[in-house]
Amino acid sequence: xxxxxxxxxxxxxxxxxxxxxxxxxxxxxxxxxxxxxxxxxxxxxxxxxxxxxxxxxxxxxxxxxxxxxxxxxxxxxxxxxxxxxxxxxxxxxxxxxxxxxxxxxxxxxxxxxxxxxxxxxxxxxxxxxxxxxxxxxxxxxxxxxxxxxxxxxxxxxxxxxxxxxxxxxxxxxxxxxxxxxxxxxxxxxxxxxxxxxxxxxxxxxxxxxxxxxxxxxxxxxxxxxxxxxxxxxxxxxxxxxxxxxxxxxxxxxxxxxxxxxxxxxxx
Numbered sequence: 001x002x003x004x005x006x007x008x009x010x011x012x013x014x015x016x017x018x019x020x021x022x023x024x025x026x027x028x029x030x031x032x033x034x035x036x037x038x039x040x041x042x043x044x045x046x047x048x049x050x051x052x053x054x055x056x057x058x059x060x061x062x063x064x065x066x067x068x069x070x071x072x073x074x075x076x077x078x079x080x081x082x083x084x085x086x087x088x089x090x091x092x093x094x095x096x097x098x099x100x101x102x103x104x105x106x107x108x109x110x111x112x113x114x115x116x117x118x119x120x121x122x123x124x125x126x127x128x129x130x131x132x133x134x135x136x137x138x139x140x141x142x143x144x145x146x147x148x149x150x151x152x153x154x155x156x157x158x159x160x161x162x163x164x165x166x167x168x169x170x171x172x173x174x175x176x177x178x179x180x181x182x183x184x185x186x187x188x189x190x191x192x193x194x195x196x197x198x199x200x201x202x203x204x205x206x207x208x209x210x211x212x213x214x215x216x217x218x219x220x221x222x223x224x225x226x227x228x229x230x231x232x233x234x235x236x237x238x239x240x241x242x243x244x245x246x247x248x249x250x251x252x253x254x255x256x257x258x259x260x261x262x263x264x265x266x267x
Contacts, residue, residue: 001204002226003036004029004197006079006089006133006157006188009055011245011255013045019054021256026068028194034201036065036073036208038188040089040133043080044108048101052076052094063209064093073207075214079133080104083113086140089157089188092128092211100126116145120152129215134159134190136173143177150181155218160189160199163227164235184218187225193245193259196238199231 007029009022029037039055041048055074059066066074076094078101079087090100103122107114114122123130132153135142142150156178162170178185187200203224208214217223228234248255 001035001207002033002201003038003075003186003204003208004034004189004191004201005038005131005155005186006040006159006190007037007197008079008190008192009039009041009051010045011192011242013042015046015246015249017047017050017054018256020260022051022054023058024256024260025194026072026074027070029197030068030070030072032194032197034072034197036075038075038077038089038091040077040079040091040188043078043101043104048078049098052098056094064211065209066094073209075211080119081110081113082119083115084141084145086116086135086142087133088116088119089131089133090123090128091131091214092126096126096128100128116149120149127211129154129211129218131155131157131186133157133188134162135177136170137162150177153181153183154215155184155186156181158185158187158200158225160187160191160196160231161235163187163200164232167227167231184221185225186218186223187227191238192242193238195241196234199228199234201226 010017041051055066059068075091076097077089077091078097079089081087130153132142134157156174158174174185186202189196189199191197203226204217208217245255245259248258
């Protein structure tokens with residue numbers, strides 16, 4: 001079972017939610033060879049609740065996961081900023097993630113981001129697993145947290161964007177921190193659109209459909225992180241495409257139709 005632990009359901013958090021775009025993403029994730037994704041949408045994205053409401057209506061429920069018509073399994077999640085600088089991933093049931101997101105409503109503007117300790121206290125009230133997103137990315141300060149704070153993480157994210165930039169460096173740094181803390185390191189593409197799917201993925205030997213089971217399998221360490229030989233090209237292409245699509249939107253165009261119609265024509 002191939003899982004991508006860090007994905008997004010929108011092109012950008014300030015753009016409106018599009019069911020057509022999200023449907024395209026889910027289809028492309030499955031076509032890219034993924035069996036499951038963790039949908040870790042930004043906590044302060046526009047229409048966060050509508051994105052999850054749509055998926056709850058569209059997908060079949062299997063324990064804690066949502067399954068699309070194409071067979072892609074979705075673990076609900078969220079990516080939350082902290083005041084210190086850095087991003088925190090949380091994974092849980094769709095209902096848990098929606099409730100957490102609603103409770104974080106007062107803290108979604110940059111000057112109001114919660115400090116790490118207060119955010120973790122929120123998470124401790126729920127059955128979620130919490131990870132450090134791209135902990136060594138420039139501009140973040142997660143490695144500067146105290147030893148006691150770092151021990152509150154359940155896992156670390158070996159991020160596709162970072163691996164594409166310097167695989168050896170980020171694998172060594174993230175792996176060393178995970179080993180020091182005694183927690184799993186898993187991989188996520190961090191994609192906002194489909195070109196980046198599969199640049200990194202985590203392979204488990206069995207099908208997983210609950211948060212508890214997912215965490216147990218992560219702790220066992222019986223999985224492999226697979227990095228695509230084309231990861232750097234995928235990430236570079238994805239960044240160019242994202243910039244172009246956002247510009248189409250800024251100029252008043254329909255970037256969703258431009259993208260999806262072109263993809264259909266190319267098949």
